[in-house]
Amino acid sequence: MFDFIRRVFLSEHKKHHQKSLLIRPEFGYLFDGIPDEWVSLDLEMTGLNPKTDHILSVGAVSIKHKDGVLTMDTADALSIVCRPPVMPDTSTIVIHGLRPIDVQNGVSYNEMLERLLPFIAGRTVVGFCVDMDMRFLNALAAPYLGVKLPNKTLDVSVLDQKIRQKKQRDPNVFVEKKHLNQLLKSYKIPLLPAHDALNDAMMTAMLFCHLNKNHP
Amino acid sequence: MNYLDHPPFDVLNSDERTKLEKHSQIVYLDEGQSVPSQWQGDFFVIIKGALKQFLADELIAGLSVSDWFNTTTKNGETYNFITSEQSLLYRINGNALNDIADQNPTLKKLLYADLASRRELQNVRHAHYESQQLLHQSIESLGHHIKPAHFVASTATLLEATIAMNEVHAKHVLVKGDKVGMFTQADVCHAVGDGADFDTSVLPYTNFNLSTIHVKQDLSEALLIMLERKIHRLPIVDDHGDIVGVLGQTELLNFLTNHSQLIVAKIEQASSLESLGMAVDMIGKYIRNSVQTGVKTHVISRTVQSLNAQVFAKAWSLIAPQSVVDNTCLFVMGSEGRGEQIMRTDQDNALIIKDGFYDANLAEYAQRFNDALAQFGYPYCDGHIMLNNELWRKPLSAFKDQVLSWYQHADESMIWLATLLDAHFVAGDKDLFDELMAYTMDAKNHAAANFINRFAKAILQFGDGSHFWQKFTGSANHDVDLKKAGIFPIVHGVRALALEYGITVTSTRARLDELEKQSVLDQKTTLNLKEALDFFLTKRLLVALATTDKSARKVNPNQLSALERDLLKESLAVAKDFKGFVTRHYRLDVFGV
Numbered sequence: 001m002f003d004f005i006r007r008v009f010l011s012e013h014k015k016h017h018q019k020s021l022l023i024r025p026e027f028g029y030l031f032d033g034i035p036d037e038w039v040s041l042d043l044e045m046t047g048l049n050p051k052t053d054h055i056l057s058v059g060a061v062s063i064k065h066k067d068g069v070l071t072m073d074t075a076d077a078l079s080i081v082c083r084p085p086v087m088p089d090t091s092t093i094v095i096h097g098l099r100p101i102d103v104q105n106g107v108s109y110n111e112m113l114e115r116l117l118p119f120i121a122g123r124t125v126v127g128f129c130v131d132m133d134m135r136f137l138n139a140l141a142a143p144y145l146g147v148k149l150p151n152k153t154l155d156v157s158v159l160d161q162k163i164r165q166k167k168q169r170d171p172n173v174f175v176e177k178k179h180l181n182q183l184l185k186s187y188k189i190p191l192l193p194a195h196d197a198l199n200d201a202m203m204t205a206m207l208f209c210h211l212n213k214n215h216p
Numbered sequence: 217m218n219y220l221d222h223p224p225f226d227v228l229n230s231d232e233r234t235k236l237e238k239h240s241q242i243v244y245l246d247e248g249q250s251v252p253s254q255w256q257g258d259f260f261v262i263i264k265g266a267l268k269q270f271l272a273d274e275l276i277a278g279l280s281v282s283d284w285f286n287t288t289t290k291n292g293e294t295y296n297f298i299t300s301e302q303s304l305l306y307r308i309n310g311n312a313l314n315d316i317a318d319q320n321p322t323l324k325k326l327l328y329a330d331l332a333s334r335r336e337l338q339n340v341r342h343a344h345y346e347s348q349q350l351l352h353q354s355i356e357s358l359g360h361h362i363k364p365a366h367f368v369a370s371t372a373t374l375l376e377a378t379i380a381m382n383e384v385h386a387k388h389v390l391v392k393g394d395k396v397g398m399f400t401q402a403d404v405c406h407a408v409g410d411g412a413d414f415d416t417s418v419l420p421y422t423n424f425n426l427s428t429i430h431v432k433q434d435l436s437e438a439l440l441i442m443l444e445r446k447i448h449r450l451p452i453v454d455d456h457g458d459i460v461g462v463l464g465q466t467e468l469l470n471f472l473t474n475h476s477q478l479i480v481a482k483i484e485q486a487s488s489l490e491s492l493g494m495a496v497d498m499i500g501k502y503i504r505n506s507v508q509t510g511v512k513t514h515v516i517s518r519t520v521q522s523l524n525a526q527v528f529a530k531a532w533s534l535i536a537p538q539s540v541v542d543n544t545c546l547f548v549m550g551s552e553g554r555g556e557q558i559m560r561t562d563q564d565n566a567l568i569i570k571d572g573f574y575d576a577n578l579a580e581y582a583q584r585f586n587d588a589l590a591q592f593g594y595p596y597c598d599g600h601i602m603l604n605n606e607l608w609r610k611p612l613s614a615f616k617d618q619v620l621s622w623y624q625h626a627d628e629s630m631i632w633l634a635t636l637l638d639a640h641f642v643a644g645d646k647d648l649f650d651e652l653m654a655y656t657m658d659a660k661n662h663a664a665a666n667f668i669n670r671f672a673k674a675i676l677q678f679g680d681g682s683h684f685w686q687k688f689t690g691s692a693n694h695d696v697d698l699k700k701a702g703i704f705p706i707v708h709g710v711r712a713l714a715l716e717y718g719i720t721v722t723s724t725r726a727r728l729d730e731l732e733k734q735s736v737l738d739q740k741t742t743l744n745l746k747e748a749l750d751f752f753l754t755k756r757l758l759v760a761l762a763t764t765d766k767s768a769r770k771v772n773p774n775q776l777s778a779l780e781r782d783l784l785k786e787s788l789a790v791a792k793d794f795k796g797f798v799t800r801h802y803r804l805d806v807f808g809v
Contacts, residue, residue, distance in 0.1 A: 093244040099264060099302040 015150065023146035027117060031150050034122045038063040038154070040072070040205035041125050042197045043133045044096040046088045050139045054084035056098045058112060059197030060119055061205050063126065070209040072202065078119050079198040081106040097196075109140050117141070124152040126208050128180045128200070131155065156183070156207050163211060183207055224284065224326035232316050232323075239312035243305050251287065251297040257310035259286045259327075265303025269785075270296040283781065286310070286327070355431050355438060355452055355463065362452060362461040367392045368399075374407050374421065375414040388449055388462070396459060397424035398449065428453045431460060438463055483526045489588050492530055496592045499523050503558060503757070513558070513754040514725060514746075521555035521640070524548075528565070529643035531588050536581040543573040545641070545648035549601065553638035554707070555723045556749075558757045562597040563589050564635055566608035568615055568648040582609055601635055612648055616655050623663035626670050634674070637711055638722045657718055672712035672802040675705050675795055702752040702791045706745055709798040713737075724749060737797075745794060748787035755784070 019031050041060045047053030060078040063070055081098070083106035093099055107115075127133050130153045138148045157177045165175045180203070184191060189206045220233050220240075228236065242263065245251070251260070251267075261284045269279060279285055279297075287295055317324040355362070366384045368377050370393030377399050381389045388400040403421040407414070412421070428451045429438050438450055442465055450463045479498045486492035499520060506516045525548070532546050550564035551557040567582060575581075582603040590596055603609045610618065619636070622629040636656060641649045660667065707724050714727040717734055721727055728742040737745075799805060 090244050090246070093304065094242040097242070097264065097304055099244070099304060101302050102264075 018147050018150060021147045024144070027145055029121055030117065030145075032122045033124075033152070036065045037123045038126045038205075038208065039120045039123045040201045040208060041120070041127050041130070041133055041137075042200035042204060043136055044098060044197045044200075045136055046084060046086075046092045046096070048132070050135045053136075054086065055082055055109070055112075055136055055140070056084055056088060056096060056103055056106075057081045057197040058116060059199070059201035060116065061198070061201050062119070062123070063205055063208065070212055072205045072209065074202065077198055077202070078116065080112050080115060082109060082112050083107065110144065113141060113144050120149075120151060122151070124154055125149075126154045126156065126204060128156050128204050128207075154208070156204055156211065159208070159211050180204070180207075187211075224323060227320065227322045227326065228316070229320075232320060236308060236312060236316060239309035241307055243307045245299045245303050245305065247299055247302050249299050255307065256287055256294070259308040259310055259313050260284060261306040261308070263304040263306055265305075266300045267297045267303060268300050270298065353435055355429060355433055355435065358435070358463070358467070362463055363467065365390055365451065365459045365461055367396075368418070370394075370419060372418050373415050374404075374412060374418050377418040378404055378414070387464075390451065390459060390462075391418060391422045393419075395424050396426065396451070397422035398426055398451070399423075400449070426451055428459070429463070430454075435468065438468060442468075479523055480526065483523070483530050486530055486534075489531065489534055489591070492527065492534065493592055496527055499527075500560075507757060513750050513757060514556075516757075517558045517753065518555050518723075520558055521552065524552060524557065525640070525642050527592070528589070531592075532585055532643050535584045535588065537575075540575050540578065540581060541644050543570045543575075543645065544568060544578075545644040545646065546603070547639050547641050547649055549635045549639045551638075551707075553640035553722050555640070556707070556753060558753060560592075560594045563594040564597050564601045565589075565603055565642075566601070566636075566639075567603040567610075568652055569609070569611045570645060570648060571611050571613050573611075578609070579604070579606075599631070599635075601632070607632075612652060615652055616659075619652075619656050620659050620662060623659050623667060626664040626667045630671050630674065634671070634708065634711060637715060640722055653720065657715075657720060660715060668712065668716050669802045669804065671715065672709070672798055673804055675708050675712070675798050676804060698752045698756050701788055703749065703756075705791045705795045705798075706749050706752075709794055710745070712798065712802070741794070741797075744790045748790040751783060751787045752791075 015031055019028060022028060039060050039062050041058070043055050043059075044057045045053050045055055058078065058080045062073045062076060064073065065071075081103055083103055087100045088096070088098060088103065125134065134149065134153060142148050157180070160183055161175055161177050168175055178186070180200075183189075184203055184207065187207060187210050189203055189210065191203070220228065220236055225233070225236070243255075245265075262279055262281050264281060266281075267279045267285075269285065285295070285297065287297065313327070317327055363386065366380065366386060367390045368380045370391055372380070372391065377389055377391065381387070381399070381401070381404075388398055391397040391399050397419075399418055399422045403423070407421050427441050427445055427447065429441060431452050431454050441450060442448065448465045451459045452461045452463055454460050479495055479502060482495040482498060483492065486495055502523075503516060503520060506519075528546065528548065533541055536544075545568040546565065547553070547568070548563075548565045550562070552564060563586065565586075569578070586596065586602045586604045596602065601608055607618075619633070622633045633656075639649070639653060664670075710724050710727045710731070713719075713731055713736055714721075717731065717736060719727055719730040719734075721730060725746055728737065728746055731737045732739055732742045
């Protein structure tokens with residue numbers, strides 16, 4: 001019991017401490033968790049290393065409880081193309097499909113954050129391998145805010161793995177994570193054209209709604 | 217990965233699609249790069265960007281998003297592709313695709329077949345779609361194809377019912393009691409076979425178990441009921457359940473085919489220019505209808521040619537007195553003469569006068585004739601090739617002199633000669649026409665030196681630079697002028713060859729058949745030329761039907777489906793190849809004019 005109180009207190013304290021480090025106090029609301037609301041987020045990057053690679057585009061769509069069901073709000077979705085400091089090269093263009101001419105008129109990273117952060121606010125961030133996206137986002141947000149983003153995260157690949165592990169009677173059998181395309185296929189989520197951040201965010205959101213609907 | 221869901225890959229089954237996905241990758245090319253030679257033989261779909269297609273340094277086409285291409289032509293030449301902006305391509309392994317195409321003939325046709333069979337395939341799809349459309353019209357739209365309902369009372373005898381049937385020239389009558397029944401000719405046969413007394417009631421031989429159809433239902437419903445229940449006639453009911461008419465299988469089929477016969481009757485019956493105008497309006501409706509039922513364009517245009525000729529003949533007979541009609545000959549020229557006229561475009565017509573015949577009012581009749589046609593919606597000809605112009609209203613001997621001098625001068629007058637070569641008889645004394653045409657063919661022996669080469673030279677008049685090909689560089693919304701880029705080079709090239717080889721038929725298709733017979737062109741070439749011309753005329757027709765652009769010369773490649781755009785490109789390439797053939801054949805590169 002004491003441990004529990006200490007943990008709660010510590011996390012509150014930590015939150016408070018973190019909040020005091022904000023160099024832009026107007027973003028204080030990021031620390032006010034919004035229960036029962038999520039934002040599905042997907043980034044397209046030039047590669048996998050946050051130190052050397054860059055974000056090219058951002059897609060985000062919010063999910064809320066509406067009349068007792070989870071609903072994605074596609075009308076209010078975010079799709080931002082950014083201008084990276086270095087243009088993508090041929091080897092990665094074929095993966096994300098963004099040509100130099102697609103990104104050269106993109107917005108600056110600061111402008112992207114000014115639009116994305118209010119959109120996320122205190123909501124839980126949902127994604128596929130969401131940690132990777134958060135590492136890239138924090139590489140930009142940390143210098144901008146003075147602290148890393150405090151948002152809770154939820155990874156649909158982990159969520160799905162847990163659900164299937166529960167179903168598996170034999171606890172010694174380890175259930176593998178599945179790739180996004182496999183998941184979409186097995187849950188019959190409609191496929192939107194791939195390699196578009198917003199479409200990926202939407203498919204992830206649909207997957208999240210689907211998994212929650214059957215296993216709240 | 218849904219690049220494989222679009223034409224031409226929409227004909228793949230899911231196994232084939234999965235297999236093809238395994239042999240595909242996305243590739244990227246920077247601006248101004250050529251498709252590398254080691255990708256030779258592969259097949260590409262453009263995901264993003266635009267490319268230009270060259271054949272031996274000559275710009276053939278521009279390609280944009282969702283277009284597909286492979287690097288070899290059907291006769292084994294290699295195309296060059298250069299990106300006009302940074303491009304993302306879907307690259308499909310050529311060998312894998314060939315394997316699948318070998319199992320899937322539909323895909324093979326779409327990918328590799330000649331223009332002709334490709335067009336046919338698209339037409340089949342198109343016709344299927346269009347006939348579906350036609351079948352979804354309501355019963356009401358049949359209008360006069362619905363027979364009125366004729367009733368006899370339920371107290372009628374077999375004899376009375378049979379007489380009633382004969383009186384209205386029908387194969388059935390409806391019997392009206394508490395319920396409505398139908399008594400048909402087949403029932404008369406039954407009654408006779410049974411040795412029935414014809415003074416007894418009709419009721420035992422009347423079928424009261426009738427299927428009906430509501431006037432707002434689709435034609436397809438009517439057809440289905442007829443097929444399922446094996447019946448030939450369907451009573452049509454309105455909202456009150458009252459029978460308003462009877463739809464027969466014959467009438468339904470008649471409607472689904474064409475009804476040009478009706479227009480012919482209308483033209484023949486016209487007793488004034490005004491009522492003739494109404495018949496002309498029906499021609500427009502007929503065209504629209506035929507297009508919707510997927511009738512081939514050259515078939516429509518031949519029908520329209522004969523309908524138009526009948527309209528002109530009728531108008532001429534309404535305007536000019538009989539003595540004038542008998543002593544002159546009216547004929548049409550240009551596209552109207554070739555039977556390649558679909559929508560009403562410029563009137564090109566002329567009048568030959570029998571030597572020695574004179575009528576003081578001839579000029580006035582001619583003027584009234586041209587005015588009447590303009591009223592009907594056949595605009596005046598810009599070049600004044602009309603019988604109200606004295607140049608085109610002459611005695612036979614004067615006409616002959618005129619033709620000879622055209623041959624000898626070989627200047628701008630060649631355009632008149634070209635027009636005259638496509639002449640088609642309309643009304644009056646046909647001997648005059650035949651004599652003039654025979655003379656026109658003979659007189660070329662007295663033509664100026666190199667006449668035929670200069671005559672053919674016009675094929676280059678729309679610039680030998682490939683400026684209209686630039687319209688095809690995809691990204692900008694440019695229209696392609698079908699007449700300049702496609703129709704004229706084919707028509708005029710064929711016309712020059714026809715003149716050289718003494719071919720007297722006037723339609724381009726018929727000329728091509730003759731040229732093939734005389735081994736001037738090979739079968740493949742003539743087939744592709746016919747198909748290309750048909751494609752251009754069809755496109756022109758569809759543009760005319762869909763827009764207010766009555767001359768309908770422009771088509772915007774970006775408003776076509778990817779497959780249509782591909783056909784347009786192929787057709788333009790056929791026209792261009794032919795232009796090359798004519799240039800070499802007449803040494804046009806050598807003859808400066």
